[in-house]
Amino acid sequence: MVVKTTKNLAVAAELSVAAQRWPHRLNEMIHTVSPSLARPETRHTAGELIRGLLAPLVRKNCWSLAEHAGHPSPYRFQHLLARASVDEEGLIADLHTYACTHLGEQDAVLVVDETGDLKKGTTTVGVQRQYTGTAGRIENAQVAVYLAYATGAGHALIDHRLYLPRAWTEDPQRLHSAGVPDHVDFATKPALAQQMITAARTNGTPAAWVAADEVYGQNPPLRQALEQQRIGYVMAVPRTERILLPRGPATVGELAVLLPRQAWQKRSAGSGAKGQRFYEWALIEAEPCPDGRRWVLIRRNRTSGELAFYRCYASQVVPLHRLVAVAGRRWVVEEGFQQGKGLAGLDEHQVRTWTSWHRWSLFSMLAYAFVAAMAAAEGRKQTPPSSALVALTCNEIAHLLNALFAAETDTEHVLGWSLFRRSHQAIARQCHYRRQAIREP
Numbered sequence: 001m002v003v004k005t006t007k008n009l010a011v012a013a014e015l016s017v018a019a020q021r022w023p024h025r026l027n028e029m030i031h032t033v034s035p036s037l038a039r040p041e042t043r044h045t046a047g048e049l050i051r052g053l054l055a056p057l058v059r060k061n062c063w064s065l066a067e068h069a070g071h072p073s074p075y076r077f078q079h080l081l082a083r084a085s086v087d088e089e090g091l092i093a094d095l096h097t098y099a100c101t102h103l104g105e106q107d108a109v110l111v112v113d114e115t116g117d118l119k120k121g122t123t124t125v126g127v128q129r130q131y132t133g134t135a136g137r138i139e140n141a142q143v144a145v146y147l148a149y150a151t152g153a154g155h156a157l158i159d160h161r162l163y164l165p166r167a168w169t170e171d172p173q174r175l176h177s178a179g180v181p182d183h184v185d186f187a188t189k190p191a192l193a194q195q196m197i198t199a200a201r202t203n204g205t206p207a208a209w210v211a212a213d214e215v216y217g218q219n220p221p222l223r224q225a226l227e228q229q230r231i232g233y234v235m236a237v238p239r240t241e242r243i244l245l246p247r248g249p250a251t252v253g254e255l256a257v258l259l260p261r262q263a264w265q266k267r268s269a270g271s272g273a274k275g276q277r278f279y280e281w282a283l284i285e286a287e288p289c290p291d292g293r294r295w296v297l298i299r300r301n302r303t304s305g306e307l308a309f310y311r312c313y314a315s316q317v318v319p320l321h322r323l324v325a326v327a328g329r330r331w332v333v334e335e336g337f338q339q340g341k342g343l344a345g346l347d348e349h350q351v352r353t354w355t356s357w358h359r360w361s362l363f364s365m366l367a368y369a370f371v372a373a374m375a376a377a378e379g380r381k382q383t384p385p386s387s388a389l390v391a392l393t394c395n396e397i398a399h400l401l402n403a404l405f406a407a408e409t410d411t412e413h414v415l416g417w418s419l420f421r422r423s424h425q426a427i428a429r430q431c432h433y434r435r436q437a438i439r440e441p
Helices: 006-036 040-053 062-069 075-082 088-103 172-177 189-202 220-228 252-258 320-329 332-344 354-381 394-403 411-439
Strands: 109-118 128-132 137-151 154-162 209-212 232-237 242-245 248-251 265-272 275-285 293-300 307-314
Touching: 006 040, 006 088, 006 354, 006 394, 006 411, 040 062, 040 075, 040 354, 062 075, 075 354, 088 137, 088 154, 088 354, 109 128, 109 189, 109 320, 109 332, 137 189, 137 332, 154 189, 154 332, 154 354, 189 220, 209 320, 220 232, 220 307, 232 320, 242 252, 248 252, 252 293, 252 307, 265 320, 275 320, 275 411, 293 320, 307 320, 332 354, 332 394, 354 394, 394 411
Parallel strands: 109 209, 209 232
Antiparallel strands: 109 137, 128 137, 137 154, 232 307, 242 248, 265 275, 275 293, 293 307
């Protein structure tokens, strides 16, 4: 077993000491958000819910979580989600503060994206046949827009808005049955994104950049709102997006064809498990801006030649590599969705109403933010990065948190397997990076 060497025994001992702190750190996080939960029993139930969301259960809903917590019925969790006195805006503000505190504020980027959950029936709030990237097609689904906070240390989901299609907002009886507040009207996904970005800025969340995909990049009101707040952005647009140039309008696809060879520069959009994500990039000055600079950023795949296009803005001149880094940061939201669903049950709610959906998603984001914060803390300890072990990931921390504190745990066995996984992942990473270095000109 890996832990039998002297070096690995020392690493395992250090990891064991760090892991012993995690339950205490979880309690600290729950205590941090307690002021937004009115009653002591509400705070206690919320803590049990967050701990349960991180448990390795096959399904995570009020029934399974209540059984895991030792409750005689699911009613306490159901009451918390539907009727208990909870300051949801306060919880969101606490989540923002927690993410900024533990993930850091340097080079922070707010990333907007949506995800869908496939559903049956038509009575669950927001559900109808609509396109969702989760399935890659039109399905009966519930779609929500999320805001992620991303730094070099890690990332977490920090806000959410449920998208209500017009078929819902034009049916008062349906809204009433799902418990949708009277003040909620139809809002497009870019409008929901703008609400969350404004709320983040109001809560003091430090982020000079916003990244998003085409749904948001081709929306002029969202871009205008960001420019008015002097927030830089790098947002994808389709190749048919029209840009006003001194010589007249042109699509971004036409601009790419006219670029000379020397306009393209090789840059990495960030490191991945299989090496640096190298692409060729070109930057073009775009429409004039009274209070900043606008560009079109074009990315070209170095193998297939496939193109991607971005509208960019900054309040001052920034180098190409900075825009490329922001564009690359957008991909972390996909990992956030995957881990939020896999680790914290983000998509496993079995609730039908507006309030219950928002509270479930919020507690799930809090649970995921905790493992992201612990991963960031452990990553900062490993400086410089070790070539023998990959850094502790959110998945590994969640696994250890449950395995090490289960009844009758063989600690040496659990830590041994953790080191085995991380050492072999490190070997695979080294091989990928070495292979990439040989291939790259």
